[in-house]
Amino acid sequence: MNSQLAKLEPAPVWRLFDAICAIPHPSGHETRLAAALAALAEKNGLAVRIDVTGNLRIDRPASPGFEDSPMILLQGHLDMVPQALATVDFDFTREPIPLTVEDGWVRSAAGTTLGSDDGIGVAAAMALLLDPELKCGPLAGVFTVSEEVGLNGALALSAEFLKGDFLLNLDSEEEGQLYIGCAGGARLEIDVELPQAAVPPGYTGLCCEIKNLAGGHSGVDIHLRRGNAVAFLARLLEKMPEFEVAALSGGTLDNVIPREAVAFGAVDPARLATLRLRAANLALEFAREFDAPPDFAVELRPAVLPERVWERSFREKLVALLATCPNGVRSMDRALDVVRTSTNLAAVKTDGAQLKIRTSQRSLVDAERQKLTDEIAAHFVPAGGRPTVDNSYPGWEPDPESELLRTAESLYRELFGTPPQVKVIHAGLECGILAGINPALQMISFGPTLIHPHSPSEKLNIASVGRFYEFLRKLVSQLQIPPEPDK
Structure with a gap:
């Protein structure tokens, strides 16, 4: 593991992000990353499915007593945008992204995109799926391919792959924002x-x-x-x-x-x-x-x-x-x-x-x-x-009255002492497509702060990752139906 990232918290998230960056995964070349995540999940006793397009679903069963809780989907995409400075010769299909820490940010040390879009979302989802201390109902990670070149993985998803009640899209780029709608393209x-x-x-x-x-x-x-x-x-x-x-x-x-x-x-x-x-x-x-x-x-x-x-x-x-x-x-x-x-x-x-x-x-x-x-x-x-x-x-039509949004707003205010900003984003989140496949899903999107995605200037704010993961973990816990006390 990168020695600079080894010192960062939450350690499970940064360890997984470092591992993701070590595996080349530009759009169209996600197979190795999907296989590595699938192997890690199976090693920890989780069920794995990969569809014909290459999309990956990892299912964690309900903890004892939480069987009646809603099924929560943690959703992100496996591919990254491969961009390098004109002076940099870099093969994104073969070379890992070298990481460096600078003034509270993580960035590529090679003059390339970092891949925090959406590597940090995938890392957070995997950390939660593998967390032995988390008590919750059925939890699944849904990780798509080729998001950055037309949302192709999401367009190929089946209804069975999106079976669930709540979906947390982890592909947003500014801390303190809860996104409930997006542009179509x-x-x-x-x-x-x-x-x-x-x-x-x-x-x-x-x-x-x-x-x-x-x-x-x-x-x-x-x-x-x-x-x-x-x-x-x-x-x-x-x-x-x-x-x-x-x-x-x-x-x-x-x-x-x-x-x-x-x-x-x-x-x-x-x-x-x-x-x-x-x-x-x-x-x-x-x-x-x-x-x-x-x-x-x-x-x-x-x-x-x-x-x-x-x-x-x-x-x-x-x-x-x-x-x-x-x-x-x-x-x-x-x-x-x-x-x-x-x-x-x-x-x-x-x-x-x-x-x-x-x-x-x-x-x-x-x-x-x-x-x-x-x-x-x-x-x-x-x-x-x-x-x-x-x-x-298609775009993602906002639902400002959803139960999921109300719960997330209340929790954010409780944790951080300030209300989140509820927004619509001018970008193509996969949620618009996912809503068409499973209209019953309640969805929000959020993430840590990263700036200049899709460019070699991309960097990820370290402190925001800790708060993002704390919010994600506690939101999953908040959405549970607690087990009935023993009589």
Whole structure:
């Protein structure tokens, strides 16, 4: 175990989190982690099920005398978002995440995402399932796969896998918040054919790269003015018509705000000094508009001269469409003080003579999400864009009067002397899908404080983990029907 984490409390949670980080588990590669958790559960006499998708359920039987208590599900996801700094070469499918402690926070020591989303939720659930001192009714851990790439594991769950009365989703990211609703989402991919032209005589190869934006979660961070590298690259190219484009690449995952983007092409060498000055001025303008990090940079550097470039009039049209593509917050819900509807220009990639554009839309209102998705699909029609919508999932409608919420609010106030904030989150929790599979489930979502998930800046607050686990353990105890006293 990591020597720094060995000193932290609650020890069972940190020990399990350290073990989870030691097993590579990016989306699509959760099998080893699921097998390790299943083996640990079976070693401790718990029942294990793994479905065909790879979702894991671990059942702990009721303690003697607690057989009539409700069944509680502890729910989280096994996969993590694999993001590393541009300067870091890291294989998330093979390498463990090295951990370090710094100023009361745990983070990756390798310039990568930490995986506290949702590794810390899974660790807390496992610690509770294995706790020999806990007396409770039937308790189960439900751990899904591929949450970060479209909630695919949750979408494949059966009703039997979700048998229970109360569900505690452990995938929220701010201490003191109880979430009772979330946004739904949809992913849009647009394919655009790229008419080609010869490179003008005398031109030289050039690369234009946007580097070191902060990135972040495309839901919970979308309102933070962190900047989008793909959107800025498009704006830059619109102001640099002399740059003949051959290829674009930027962004990685739909739920990550792009940190880097690059254009390859060709330029008249006589115009190069002018382009450098213009790019520098636009970078200053962008840095003022958004909260760009100190090392944010726009670089123009020599590159291999491409064989072909985009036909000029088409280049102007497509770049203008990219530059004006809706991106960021579309509307706010003032009553809930949360983003209502948003979109993320998530990625662009040239594949031969085709450009693939990916966006992700979120909304608390399914009809608004659909309208925005249709709007963006139509936006690229003038360039011949062919849209495909997938990974559409519903939001989670709040139930502010549920028994579970009332119990959780009362307990939190009793433990910490202050009421929790009851909120709706602008992110795709699995609860919306789970509610459709088992409508009788009462659900809330909560967790410790972690910041900048889905980016290499991700870190987990140590003190909040202790309070989170104390609340979780006592909430499970509070939901029990106590055994009848001996007569």
